[in-house]
Amino acid sequence: MANKNRQLKEAKVAEIKEKLEKAEAVVLADYQGLTVEEDTLLRKNLREAGVEYKVYKNKLVSLAAKELGHDGIVEFLEGPVSIAFGYEDATAPARILNDFAKDHKKLELKAGIVGGDIYDEAKIKQLATIPPKDVLIAKLLGSFKAPVSNFAYLINAIKDKKEAESAE
Structure with a gap:
């Protein structure tokens, strides 16, 4: 026993x-x-x-x-x-x-x-x-996305400006 x-x-x-x-x-x-x-x-x-x-x-x-x-x-x-x-x-x-x-x-x-x-x-x-792991990952991905989005807006603004200059 x-x-x-x-x-x-x-x-x-x-x-x-x-x-x-x-x-x-x-x-x-x-x-x-x-x-x-x-x-x-x-x-x-x-x-x-x-x-x-x-x-x-x-x-x-x-x-x-x-x-x-x-x-x-x-x-x-x-x-x-x-x-x-x-x-x-x-x-x-x-x-x-x-x-x-x-x-x-x-x-x-x-x-x-x-x-x-x-x-x-x-x-x-x-x-x-x-915060939970998934929230931290979402914040991290969001912080990665912001600079890329800003860069895309900048490129688009330059393109629009060039097109406007060439149309004149």
Whole structure:
């Protein structure tokens, strides 16, 4: 019996390690006090953004984090802790949890891991202010487009001026 229990724990630790390695960003939050309806809404919002939201035993998360060299996150694994794993957009877990926490005071951001670095609550809240990846890409493309458009208008104005001069 004890051997089977150990195997189950080892499998969970391996699962957590895999998620930690794969994630662009990981955010820890204290969810104690949320109602079932609030938790369901939060999970829906996270799922729609491609963020995985889990609750694991702190001891198992601690073991996985230590094996990956993320010892600094262990101090935040106190009490009920939920974990949001962002695989595509590093800002999504922080942004969604932070926005949700504004209306639901029971949810508190604790810390996170972004790019292998440990972020405290203040840094996670700062990360939450960064727009989604697709918005940033659109802004970047818009900034590329502006000079090209201006150049095209300039060329067109020169062409119109030459045509007007040759018509005279």
